Amino acid sequence: MSFEAHDQLRKRTFQPGQWPLKTIDVGANGVTVSANPLGQIYQISSPLDAGSKYGIMVAAPWDQFDHRQRTNPNYVREFRKRPEKMLIEQGTGLGLDFGGVQGPVVTRQVQDSIGSHAQFEYQAHGGASFVQTALKVNDDGTITHASKVTNMTVMNQIIPVTLDLEFAVSRAGYGQLTDRGEVAMPDPENVLKTFPGTNGAGVLGVWNRSLGGWMLVHIIFYNETTQQHIEVDGSLFPWPGVQQNPPARSIRRLIQEIFLGPGETLKLVVSFRPGNDAMGEEFDSFSEVEWADEVGGDELFSRQDGTHHPGDVEHRHLAELDGFSMDRAETIESIILWTNVNYILGCCCVPLSGPQGDGTCCVADHFALNLGWPRDNYWQMRVLMKLDGHTLARLLPNNLELASQYEGKIRHALTTHLTWLFKMAVTSIEINGRFRYFWRRSYLVNGMPKDGEVYQLDTQCYPFLEVCEYFEAFREEPQTRYIIQSILMTESFNNILLDLLSRQDGGTNLFASDETPADDDLGEYQFHLSSNILLWRTLRKLGKLLSRQEFRHLQFPGVVPPRSQLASAAVTSEILNSIADVTKESILRNFISRHAVIASGGDLQEIVTFAYAFDPTKHPEDPTRFRHYHDGNDLPTLYAQEWGLLQSERGDEGEEQYLSHTWQRTMFWALTPGAPSAGANPGYKGFGTERFHGLGSDHSPGQWTLGFFQEWRFAQMVGDAAREDKAWAQIRDSAQFDGTFSEAVDIDTGLCTSKTWFSWPGAMIAENLIETVVGQVEDCRVG
Template sequence: MNVAGRETSSPSRLSSGIIETYGKPLSFHLGREKPSKTIDIGNNGSSAALEPLGSILQLSTHHPDHGIVLASPYAQFDGSRFYDQRYVRSYRRHMLDSVRDGTPGFGLRFISPTEQVDINLRTANLATVTFPLAEGISVALSLRVESSGELVQSAVLSSAATSTVKVEYSLGLGISVNRASYGQLTEGGPIPIPRSENRFAVHGNGEFFSVVNPHLGARLEGCLEANGETIMVGHLRDQVTQGVPITSEAHDWIELEPGMEQTIVARFRLYPDVEIRGDFKPHLHHTGISANHQHLWFDGATLGTFIIRRNLEYILGCLAVPVSEHHVALMTDHVALPLGWNRDNYWQLWFILNVRRNLTSLVLPEAVQEYRKAIDRISQGHLMWVFRRAHRPHAFWHRSYLVDGKPKDGPTFQLDQQCYPLLELCDFYDNYPEKMELVQKILAEGVLTEVLELLWSKQDSSTGLFPTDETPGDDEVEYPFHFSSHVLLWFTLSRVAQLVQEAGPVPSLSVSTLQKRAQELKAAVLHHFVAPRQSDGQPIFAYLCDGNGNHRLYHDANDMPTLFAVKWDFIEAAGELGVWKNTMDWGLSPANDSGYFQGGPFGGLGSVHTPDPWALGYFQEFMYAHMIGDREAQSSAWRRIRAVMLFDGSFPEAVDAETGVITSKAWFNWPGCMIGSAFIPALKEKERIVVNDG
């Protein structure tokens, strides 16, 4: 279904209950049913998005000047249309459209008359697809991103035919080397895109080829092999295109005798420079096809474990970008917006640290060290990145960042974004007490005190509240004070006070002062944010206020601190609990007419930022129902969560309330982190979150 101006995809196959054992290969008949998104794999800062038959819709890597650069079969984003939301959504839809329409990307291509394909998500950097080509002929295509950044498509063709069969294949080279667009729905300041020019050339005697964008300072190199021998592509003509992909394709065939296997390998690597090197050494590539991390997990075939494993592997493979020996950036997604937000990054780290604490209950002993090492590298590397690499030209952290630490947006001040790095530091100390010396060095470097002093300078003297330019949904505020950001700030000050008490002292920052400020802030919030509910006059917490009696009543899927206000002990007294419950009951109902989207079986909490039900909204409903013991509401939320889950265990940003079709960002890691974390305590205690799937 296509909805004008939306990023749409076909409904989730999980709503039909087809998948009963999770983590096993998934079977699709592409003539009747398509996967809900791309196959996504990655390794060490390079990642790939692939269509169901294994051709490449995007290969991306880190570039020191541009953040993320990529090779894709699509023209570069139109740099004159950053503020055109319809165009931004349309551009983001490219890959979903290709999956839906069966449009191949670049790389190896085979014709599959039956359209039957099995997809196996084996590890963070490895997936396999298998499909028949003809009577008795099948192909097993291994797709792997190496630690070097090389993407390998290794196809093993097998014959069970009774006679020799000639198999034709092609190497599609419709490629454009671009910078990531960074196109946002709430644009905060575009970064101009370098001119799009693609120069295709064959090198040596046709041993390998390249696509160079000289204005970007990036290039793609590739080669083709069969049974360990280089396939020459010298017959392909050099060409230069402006603003569009090159158009080139190599065709070949291979003979399969009865019982024979043949191997065809295409290899690609994206480089952040233009110096042609041709590092390919022809060899029969070992695919590691037997690797499958599902078997390393206890209860690997259950849904909860599948969600945990796949969202962890998405972070490890596609979202964690080592930009130096000591710094690791984290992206929200690797396709639609390969940027880092402190908010999203905090919840991603919260999730992987939750996994780390419970590894012995989640994975077999031989896998514990492997996962722990990977999580430790990201946890420490991102802490170094956010405190030492992320630029703060105005003293505060900006809305979002390129992976190299440059702010993406202008000097827009978001209150909640200042809190998350400080909480990240507190969480790091709690999980790595042996790293006290590192924590003390960060405290002594003064970033924490600089940010806190900036916050004190912004505090409103008459109300004791703190203004923000935008909400956590990146939307401008009608009134300057935002409720959930104040809950988060109180929690942050309380945690920082504890950190300073244990790891300090910190010059000019006393524990008693932090505790006093937290207490005063809580009193101010409880005084100024309470407003009457429109339907019955019952008190609720307003979304925004001005401190002079004016309030905006609203609740948003982004406002996770409101949900956690009780868990964090911001809300304690009986009267406060009543106001909080009134707030959540109202916010998770159609009465919240700007944020709750009904009209069908997939209705739920969303955001004015993208006006549809959000997976994060379903999570809020699920957890709130769990907190208050409403099993019926919990089951209702769970049915929607399960129905919109994508085939690889991830979740979209938003869906259509009537159909469950993706309407925004098929690649969005935050919901999967929250939903996956809900299962971890249950798994630790060898229990299950029991819900009625209906």
């Protein structure tokens, strides 16, 4: 990260011409907004009703995803970069604009909002005006985009106001680099209606009949000083009628000039309300909807301590631009922690209700892949699980009320996500005339599968692991027993577990997978190391859970899958532990292998490591029997020793030492730069001289932030301080301006090269920073 980018992370301040390459994102209850540094909106997303086949609705100023291009990775990458291109061009977004040079801009997330409220401050019109903009997603799903423009001079001003409402409503893109299933695409036609509201307000409605989703927009202009409403000029609105997606975009927008006397403040409020209405009845009658004729209170624009007068706020604004008035307790580590936690809670957790109860789908990100992904979800939920009441109180000692709000929101997300996984997500599928039971790669928020028949072994493990760790985290709470019992009694729990166990290979005692944790085809190497490590870990955890007295008596309503050697409803802790033991022995027997590497001196030498995957149909001496590789997505291999895989069942210290050395050698090899032709890990990108050389993935070019995390965490595990410092510097300097992380970065600059929004690495990095931030908070209090 350049000094300029590092300064953005610390201060979130953007000079004219130096905007970030990532949007400012806020959200609540499944509704999200992405904006530029002026608070202008690039995209709004909102979940449709549970019965919709489209999942999520978006309102945006660009054309909808081209369904015909869904299997074209180049198109998918370009579609994901649309907000980035607008930021590079410093393009205006939906909402208000006041013309002229604007900035530098100071942006901030309002901490008490838990990711739903952001503020933007800047001078305009040569310093004659001070603009405060607020962007907030309210609990009822409406979005407030509001600005206060204050005349800071002793002269009258004419404020030029433009209003961009040229957007279309469609479904989310869901573009995947390795697409395995399609989602229906609605007709692109949008219907626009406009009419005047009370007190000079204006109202716009945009409805996609085929999608069954609409967006209503309400606009109020108000002189806060004179307490007078100002009529919104109808010419600011797009023409009513029928338009095709993409929306018609004006080259030059009409301006409404508003008089503002010395010291006066103009308040302008644009409210967006997304809605579901397949029949169009509510949309057709929206002129009768009574909008609250409110211009918003000072809390929208107030600083954390309550300061809200424009003169006082501008004084602080100028001080922040000079580097003063910074919160001493706000460190790089704390920014990363809170931003990623807030992103999960605000932008990724989508609540929904159905006959199964209240559930929460957690999407991988809110823009590129707003799909429920059981693998990503585990790591997202895991960081939340680490933030118990005691830890939150240590992190927020001066705001215990906020700590309590976080605790309640986190507990609700964790509990209802289990409901979504086991009661809402569709897990049965008919394949060749037989029903099988497994979690699919990804899901629409309503629990309908996005992907088809592809089977991922690791995806089956993570939900079970999540159940076990939920119980471990909250076992002292009286309701936890009943929550877990309700999950254990679901058909999904038992059917998927029985189906999973029936897939054990009789020759190797291992479990095959169609794809890697990177969603890449395993081909002939279907026995995959990290997936089998994860399975072993899961079976051990499940065995421990089901051995508890309160769960031993449960009768599971299961269906025996084909080829199963288990009796119906015969899953017990003893069986799970036995299969786990056999799986562990098979992992250690089948994956340890030798392969040749060229040492630094040029000599050829043979090293013993764990293979990435193997093909049992090939002879043990065949060098192509094993695939030697390691991927940024293969976290279970990193945790193999910490989870106890390398412990000897016989207490043999020599065996444990051998296994530990083999694992360490595997990870050192995986995290060492070099040419694949010389035997180095093909998954490692770079030659060690580049600033951001590191572990990547076949799935997408470049160094992955998950790879930086792996090297950082491995260095901590083995006590390698130099490696730890190097990896932390790469993490810190590849963080985006707000503390989130992209999927992959450029090897020289650390800037995003793939998927700007990606919650998984941020969740893992945040989890590993919790104790560091607690220590910083405590040191700050002492200091």
